[in-house]
Amino acid sequence: MKAEFSPWLASQAAALKELIAQLSSHYDHVSILATDSRGFLVLASQHNRMIDRRTLTTERGVVVRVHRDGLYSEYAFNAEDLADPGAVAARLRTTLDAQLSVLSRVGTGVYDTPAVQDPPLTIFAEMETDGLPEETDPAAVMELLGSYSDRAVSMDERIVECQARVSSTHVNKMFLTAHRDERQSYVFTEASLFVIGSQDGRTEMAYADASDRNGPGIISRLEDQIGDTVKNVLEMLTADRVEPGEYEIITSPEVTGLIAHEAFGHGVEMDMFVKKRALGAEYIGKRVGSDLVTMHEGAACAVDVTSYAFDDEGVPAGDVTEIDRGILKTGICDTLSALRLGCEPTGNGKRQNFEHKVYTRMTNTMFDSGSDTLEEMIASVKKGYLLEGMHSGMEDPKHWGIQCIIARGREIVDGRLTGRVVAPVVMTGYVPDLLGSVSMVSGDRASFGNGACGKGHKEWVKVADGGPYLKARARLG
């Protein structure tokens, strides 16, 4: 079935176009992003049940962007009566003029930026989905999630809790200018299991997840992962800490994705180039990884939670080859950064929601596959670890440092897994050294779209990342 476009947004289009017309007499350029995204979150654990019809991405609101005298300004609202566009336009001008008055007193100068071009464009995208969150029976979802939680806890007495949760959102966005009318509707869903074990005062957690640009039906993908997730927790309860040092490593696809995201995801967000905050700007055309490293980024390069038709500035989805056989080719860019840098936007201008500013943000960030098998990779390791499960990561685009906190490492000695597990593992290093050391790449790959990504420590948006197994060298602690 197709995800039907929001009737509410459709009903507001004429008034919003009138608002653009009225503001255009005062500003050089006016654009509007209007949103109406519905969804639900259901959680079942041994100790709590919850249903919430809000998710990270549910919203209904409007943000207007205007440009005058080299300055871009925005006004976001959700309670104004759009039946009177003139009144909305007046409030927008009054509010922004009040800000300009304060800025004038402080003596602030403007980062002069030209007006964005506005060639005609029409997009109407209603994407395929196997279900809509607003039509899904929450009772059935709760029953299924509850059964997963019960099964996990019944597997071992050391398992004290299993939280099963699903979040599904029907995204509707409409981007309008004087010459553009773009509308999109799609559904994405993410589901996860968090299994918690306790033994001798020690508590550990492991997780399994599933995500897709699809309806809540993907929940069932968790079922086959329950046993392995419980096994992982039990192993972590008796795991040692890794002896700090540099090792041969094999990264599982979710850890590969974390590296993609932190290493050259944030490092080539080109709003950072404008601020001269990214070392990547100086390395375009230069080697940053081994010949085995190729990396893509874009809403169109994979199908997952952030595979939209156009970004929050109305730019169609892209597929950018960031690294081609070890050579850094280009970055990703939002519209205003592209104007400032003299390049084309890549469809990566994203907002946390209509209330937030656009930044250059990632969508799907993926390493390409190679030709090795996991078995061959393990057999080639003299002393090292197979790294599984990601907790968190942190970017450092200015200095190309990388920090990844990984759930566990499985020891490999003389080409064989020994059965010893270390947890957790902190992997740090210098990005070109890490990518330059990639010596084997598996032929399969996977993407992961659970969780959210911040810019610095705020501005949370959905992203997906992944790739194949990689063999490399890294510092672990």
Place this chain on the structure above:
Amino acid sequence: MTTDRLIDLLRASRADAWEITDTQTEGWEFYFIRHRLDQNRARNVQHIKLRVFRLLEDGAGMGSATAQIEPTAGEEETRELIDKLTEDARYAVNPPWKLNRPAEVTGTLPAFDLSAMAEAYLTAMRDVPETDTEDLNSYEIFVNRHTERFINSEGIDISQIYPEATLETVVNARNSEREIELYDLHNAGDCDREAVMREVSEMMRYGRDRLCAVPTPPLGTADVLFSTRDAVELYKWFAARMDAAYKYQQLSDWEIGSSYEIREGDPVTLLARACLPGSSGNRLIDAEGAVVRDLVLIDAGVPVRFWGAGQFRSYLGGEDGYLVRNFEVKGGTAAEEELRQGSYLEVVEFSDFSVDDVTGDIAGEIRLGYWHDKGRVTPVTGGSVSGSLRGSAADMRLSSEQRQYDNWVIPHLTRIPGLHVTGIETSGT
């Protein structure tokens, strides 16, 4: 949809009880590249959060479900959503608990002016002293005025107005060979010009030192001294141990009246504070309508009471807590000079310092540290600090002096012995 009309619809619905939080936010935002304005933004938004409750017929359970009511929603759309929520609530059933009832509110929140607060931040950042080698790369200023009304079916109807400000700062430092940056996110409930200037000046000093930092030596294990905002993460783990939701879900095994293990360290005393100067967490009531007040959560290492959501506090039999926003950790026994004795690694900048709130695992890549050893202080960078509070809390030393970071007051210095320090010159295979 107005809140008053929403209440009428709820009274006519199948909901047995309900809570509404109607928050109107006026927000001003300013984004700078160097000192030039990249963009200005304004927000004028309203969020109406509705939670409805259904009691099971036998009284053994209470279901609930939550949604946002759109201010632009019509009566029919709102009624349909209420119907869905009352149905949803039948499937999200937990043991019953009592919603908060009206209680006397004695405190007040200071008045403030959004425009004046914005101008204070703009002026402070304009006036930050810069040099040829240390300056501001970029900064973002966010100031908000939230007008919040909480109403529930038990008779609570309280409004409060509170401020919230965020300042993101990126500082560059450079020498003839290279340029580096430092990042800071400052949250507050006012604009303390002196605090802003002090923090940015500290960042510039750290930038200078990072330019001459050498790779962190492979220390194996070392005493680590926390002297910046990162230390708050350590104390959040203690707060999580006392969160009723964590306790009820067996994510905390701490017991009231039973001290956690303490060996050579200072016992932690953790307080809930109704009000802290300039905190963005200052409120009259919490998110469930409970009146906020000063409470002791941990007294000299001994858990006293759990805090958090009424649902979980009720299950544990602790009715006098609330959803705490302001915390204070009392100072320890040692003066700062005492904690700076012997060899230790003082880390002032991590890429991202994290303490897992369930496991207590500590992790962070070192962007700038100072290795204090044999009377010498060496700036170091690279490598990581790791360990676990599960074992290390017993030996944590706290300075008697305190420092405030927005809604947390903590000891100025915290020293943890025996953490793992991965250096750049590796000792592994």
